[in-house]
Amino acid sequence: MKINSLFFVFIGILVLSSCKNQNKNQAEGVVQESHEFTNDLINETSPYLLQHAHNPVDWKPWSDDAFKKAAEEDKLVVLSVGYSTCHWCHVMEEESFEDAEVAKLMNEKFVNIKVDREERPDLDMVYQTALQLVNGSGGWPMNAIIMPNGSPVFLGTYHEKENWKSILTKFSTEYEKNPEKMKEYATMLADGVQEVYEQPTKQMANTITPNKIESGITKWSTMWDKDWGGNIGEEKFILPANLTMLLDYAVLQQNANAKNHVLNTLDKVIQGGIYDHVDGGFFRYSTDNTWHVPHFEKMLYDNAQLLSLLSKAYKLTGNEVYKIKVSETFKFLKTEMRNKGGGYFSAMDADTEGEEGVYYVWKKTELESLLADDFTMFSKYFNIYDEKVWEDGNFVLHNTFSKSGFLKESGLNEVEFDNKLSNWKSILYKARQEREKPSKDYKVLTSWNALLIDGLLESYKAFGNDEYLDEAVSVFNYLRQHNFANGELVHSFTKDSKQKEVFLEDYAFLAKSAFTLFEVTLNTDYLNVSKELMHTASEKFKSTSDLYYYNVSNELVPKIINTSDGVVPSANAIMAQNYFHLGHLEYNKEFLKKAELMGGLITSDFEEHAVSYGAWGNLLLGQAYPFYEMVVVGEDAKALMNEIHKTFIVNSIVVGSTVESDISLFKDRFSIDDTFIYVCQNNTCKLPVKTVSDGFGQMKAFGYQGFK
Known part of the structure; x- marks a missing residue:
């Protein structure tokens, strides 16, 4: 694969494969047991690393000391990267890393390093790039053999025991016989990786135009699965950042094809087995192209982003099913993924006692026993037919009926159906609670919790439910209390955590969340936090270009400029969005110019590969099409803003103040006698009005066409 094409499809790395966790920790403690072997990972706090602490392999955490040892002993390094809810990671652990024969070979010939990719996404990003x-x-799992200077000479994923032994023997022997030849290859591969991450800085900035956005989406549309939603492929990932951008584009341009694709995708996803119809929440991806059988791990980042997307879809359509799925997903997250202090765990495992999905699937006989006379109707709704069996006689609940379609099919009225569905779920939920639950990775990741804050705030805007806002504030406060060390933000927190690493996504995502909290609450303390985080990030991760490094300097790992989305949005794109919104709030020309320069560097990438640049697409929409500022000032600003937030509006910021303020959009607009709405576009403002409908009318007068 050519390096330039690799750059654009890096998303493929981030959404491939999957894995397992045998860690018994359900909260923030470690079960103490007697073990034959104990290695240096016992001193770590990552659930994934602790999972391997009693392997006979002499694992070490990533550190300068480990590479110093390799250099002094003139040994190659085995680098194994995974995460605690990774199924195939655990399979390889059982087959190879718990095997005495394999461990002996690894310990004699190599220095062995284990990395949790969720703790160190920078390391994972570099070596996954080399792997691709x-x-x-x-x-x-990603398993590499690398030189003592960090350069890789072999990269792969899961390997069966005998194959892994052969690889180890081959490379250790070759290193002993031809070390110079191996060094040459490692240098070549390291240079290739560096070129990938330097490429964005070498691109010419392009003018951001509607035609280029149209071109990018037109090319992307050739990948759309018109029947089942999502992108064409044997496996399917939801990728909420892309769908969010596409929904904004559809409304902005009144593009029915784009709108229908997003809504069809959402409808198929929430009907499919990738949604947990009993507990709520979404699994990581579908192993087929109809969303039927998922890989049964639940990740915080997916569910957080889907709260936001479903809430926006509800505002656009009024579809009550979207509202229900938001409520059920939030209930799942708060019940299963929240720690006692208010932070949210990173993931819930796919496996229970080594078997994937057993907590979630059902035998036909079990369903017949639990549902009795209702089984026939239940089986029709959730496809419990012999030809739909998954494996080992197990069924994954999914439906292919719309609600209206099933009412016609069953002869029930809406109230009768809702009561039955609620009763079915209650019965199965109670039955499932008797099963052993999958374990959880109890790390609290700053960036993923920031995504949750955004999702909760979008849900609050759509539904006005104070519980969503209160929880968003609670999560933000938890991060402020726990995910700062010595005044610096950290990427991951666990009890007694030693991690000091932090990445651009942590600052960018949390700054965005703080700004949105300011939008919703009108509390300028959140605005100040957002600006502080942006300032620190701009200094800490600055590069020689207008983009930002993903990570800080490290002798063993090159600094990375990554611009494409993966399962989470591009951190550089969120930085640019933050500059754009702050720039409009404060009429800060420097921030607006910075956002324009960053967007300009990515415009051609979006035009060619929009599927990988959804977060950038949101920025480019605001820069290529008219952008609106809706400003509410006065004693009743909060109430009017809550009314505005219930409407789907794109290419706009909605901000307000209940007090006199020197912030540019509020300055000289406050009146103690009344509350006014100001609508502005391109440095031009209409006369103030007092009602939301009049404000929307002024947007229409500016040419806005996005209202239903």
Whole structure:
């Protein structure tokens, strides 16, 4: 694969493969047991690393000391990267890393390093890029053999025991016989990786135009699955950042094809087995192209982003099903993924006692026993037919009926159906609670919790439910209390955590969340936090270009400029969005210019590969099409803003103040006698009005066409 094409499909690395966790921790403690072997990972706090602390392999955490040892002993390094809810990571652990024969070979010939990719996404990003350079694809577990200077000479994913032994023997022998030849290859591969991450800085900035956005989406549309939604492929990932941008574009341009694709995708997803119809919440991806059988791990980042997307879709359509799925997903997250202090865990495992999905699937006989006379109707709604069996006689609940379609099919009225569905779920939920639950990765990741804050705030805007706002504030306060160390933000927190690393996504995502909290609450303390985080990020991660490094300097790992979305939005794109919104709030020309320069560097990438640049697409929409500022000032600003937030509006910021303020959009507009709405576009403002409908009328007068 050519390096320039690799850059654009890096998303493929981030959504491939999957894996397992045998960690018994359900909260923030470690079960103490007697073990034959104990290695240096016992001193770590990552659930994934602790999972391997009693392997006979002499694992070490990533550190300068580990590479110093490799250099002094003139040994290659085995680098194994995974995460605690990774199924195939655990399979390889059982087959190879718990095997005495394999461990002996690894300990004698190599220095062995284990990395939790969720703790160190920077390391994972670098070596996954190298893996895709040589293999064309990536995934987890990622197992590499690298030089003492960090340069890789072999990269792969899961390997069966005998194959892994052969690889170890081959490379250790070759290193002993031809070390110079191996060094040359490692240098070449390291240079290739560096070129990938330097490419964005070498691109010419382009003018951001509607035609280029149209072109990018037109090319992307050739990938759309018109029947089942999502992108065409044997497996399917939801990728909420892309769908969010596409929904905004559809409304802005009144594009029915784009709108229908997003809504069809959402409808198929929430009907499919990738949604947990009993507990609520979404699984990581579908192993087929109809969303039927998922890989049964639940990740915080997916569910957080889907709260936001479903809430926006509800505002656009009024579809009550979207509202229900938001409520059920939030209930799942708060019940299963929240720690006692208010932070949210990163993931819930796919496996229970080594078997994937057993907590979630059902035998036909079990369903017949639990549902009795209702089984026939239940089986029709959730496709419990012999030809739909998954494996080992197990069924994954999914439906292919719309609600209206099933009412016609069943002869029930809406109230009768709702009561039955609620009763079915209650019965199965109670039955499932008797099963052993999958374990959880109890790390609290700053960036993923920031995504949750955004999702909760979008849900609050759509539904006006104070519980969503209160929880968003609670999560933000938790991060402020726990995910700062010595005044610096950290990426991951666990009890007694030692991690000091932090990444651009942590600052960018949390700054965005703080700004949105300011929008919703009108509390300028959140605005000040957002600006502080942006300032720190701009200094900490600055590069020689207008983009930002993903990570800080490290002798063993090159600094990375990554611009494409993966399962989470591009951190550089969110930085640019933050500059754009702050720039409009404060009429800060420097911030607006910075956002324009960053967007200009990515415009051609979006035009060619929009599927990988959804977060950038949101920025480019605001820069290529008219952008609106809706400002509410006065004693009743909060109430009017809550009314505005219930409407789907794109290419706009909605901000307000109940007090006199020197912030540019509020300055000289406050009146103690009344509350006014100001609508502005391109440095031009209409006369103030007092009602939301009049404010929307002024947007229409400016040419806005997005209202239903």
